[in-house]
Amino acid sequence: MKTGLLINGSVRTAGVTFYTRQGLTVVRSSSSIQPLRRTRAQFDVRMRTRHSVALWRELKCAGRTLFGGTSAYDYGRFRSLAFALPVVYLRRGEGDCSLLLPGMPVSEGSLPPLHLALGSVGGTAALLSDLRTTDLRPSERLVLCRARQDVDFGKPRCHISVGEVSVGDFDVVDGCLALVGTEFGDPMGGWALVRVAGDDGGAAWRCSSQRLVTRCTYYRNFTTDEAFASAVGSFGGLKGG
Numbered sequence: 618m619k620t621g622l623l624i625n626g627s628v629r630t631a632g633v634t635f636y637t638r639q640g641l642t643v644v645r646s647s648s649s650i651q652p653l654r655r656t657r658a659q660f661d662v663r664m665r666t667r668h669s670v671a672l673w674r675e676l677k678c679a680g681r682t683l684f685g686g687t688s689a690y691d692y693g694r695f696r697s698l699a700f701a702l703p704v705v706y707l708r709r710g711e712g713d714c715s716l717l718l719p720g721m722p723v724s725e726g727s728l729p730p731l732h733l734a735l736g737s738v739g740g741t742a743a744l745l746s747d748l749r750t751t752d753l754r755p756s757e758r759l760v761l762c763r764a765r766q767d768v769d770f771g772k773p774r775c776h777i778s779v780g781e782v783s784v785g786d787f788d789v790v791d792g793c794l795a796l797v798g799t800e801f802g803d804p805m806g807g808w809a810l811v812r813v814a815g816d817d818g819g820a821a822w823r824c825s826s827q828r829l830v831t832r833c834t835y836y837r838n839f840t841t842d843e844a845f846a847s848a849v850g851s852f853g854g855l856k857g858g
Contacts, residue, residue: 655856660849661704668707669699671715672775676723679777683724683760683811683824698722705839706848715775716836717766717807719829723777724811726824728757731810733830735801738790742802744830745795746810750784757814759784761796762827764807766835773835782810807831 673695676682684691702718732747753759761782767774787794800806807829815822838844849855 655854657855660852660855664704664706664848665700665702666696667712668702668705668715669696671713672699672718672721674713675715675775675777679762679779681779683726683813685726685824694725695722698725703836703840705836706844707839708848708851710851711772714772716773716839717764717775717805717829717831717833718836719807719831719833721764721807721829723762723809723827723829724824725826728812728814728823728825730825730827731812733808733810733827735808735830735832737802738788738795738797741797742799743788743790743795743797744801744808744810745790746793748794748810748812749792750789750794753784753812754814757812760811760813760824762809762811762829763800764829764831765803766805766807766833773839804832805835807833 673692676695682691682695684694699722702720705716705718707714729752734745736743736745738745759782760779762777762779764775764777767776782796784794786796788797789795796808796810801808808831809827809829811827812825813822814824
């Protein structure tokens with residue numbers, strides 16, 4: 618359909634959208650048949666999804682992800698596991714914000730998981746494990762995942778880094794390996810040790826399933842009734858139950 622209108626971009630009005638394509642003006646419906654996601658349960662799903670995307674972005678920035686598959690598979694597994702984390706309420710426009718949550722998944726695989734805890738050794742903070750040196754096979758190595766809750770330009774960000782550690786970096790406490798250092802006393806930090814076997818680029822590599830341990834409670838500011846009301850308001854409110 619040709620018209621006398623010059624349209625640069627698209628114009629939406631009265632339930633239809635006008636736009637140009639190859640010199641022609643095209644008209645299509647701009648109404649959606651999808652239901653409004655405005656119930657409390659639907660809003661919570663929306664919040665979980667937005668935050669899992671933000672956390673995944675931070676994990677990706679840290680380097681190779683450890684969920685035993687391709688990048689697309691890894692994201693699917695991470696998102697599924699992350700849905701068990703607490704719901705945090707962020708306002709519209711805060712989709713790039715990320716919060717350090719206890720139990721955040723950092724890896725999934727078939728190797729035996731490590732049981733981790735924060736404690737102290739000789740008065741110094743430590744990351745304690747149940748791993749004995751005799752448990753490690755020659756093909757295995759250990760990867761330390763570090764997370765820290767920061768606030769960048771007024772927005773919370775969970776920064777993540779990943780790097781290998783050697784057995785020589787550990788102390789032996791009651792026969793088990795422990796990383797000892799003041800960093801493990803950081804109330805805004807989180808850590809996880811991951812067992813990895815095989816070459817990073819190989820098809821047969823494996824890892825253990827691990828979650829972050831942390832003392833950080835900053836995220837609780839975003840789980841309150843006030844945070845919920847603020848987030849809902851920024852998206853136009855709820856509709857239904």
